[in-house]
Amino acid sequence: MTTERLEVQRTIATDPATIFRLLCDPQGHVAIDSSGMLQDATGEPVTTAGDSFIVHMDREALNDFPMGRYDVTVTITKFEPDREIAWTVLGKLRPQIGHVYGYQLAPADEGTLVTSYYDWSDIDPVWRERAIFPILSEGALRATLGILDRTVTRGSFAAST
Secondary structure, X not given: OOOOEEEEEEEXXXXXXXXXXXXXOHHHHXXXXXXXXXXXXXXXXXXXXXXXXXEEEEHHHOOOOOOOEEEEEEEEEEEEOOOEEEEEEEOOOOOOOOOEEEEEEEEEOOEEEEEEEEEOXXXXXXXXXXXXXXXOOHHHHHHHHHHHHHHHHOOOOOOOO
């Protein structure tokens, strides 16, 4: 594979602050997940890089590895209010994988240009050798942006912040 990062964009008809609030809330991640893996989350909304929360996962949704239900820790690696949030996922697998997910937000005439990215350029060599990345497709990222749009424009997510 020649690229180690996927990026998709969508303009959403709301302000960056509304989208950012949802992305800071652990339940917001569950609400917009298109993969079906995120079942629930535990923890408070994040407020800075280094904050973390627990996501209760179900790998059977992808039907690729027989991991069943398990928990991961989402640790925020970038936090720029209303502009960018990124995180890595720490789980039970060793060594830790090292992939990063994130969102960049930019004001646009019609609302906010949202860029969703998934980067595995710095994964541990053990995982690189297995050649399993990307685990999620570009289509999954696009679908999540569609759900994000629907969620924030309909006001169907009440962020706990």
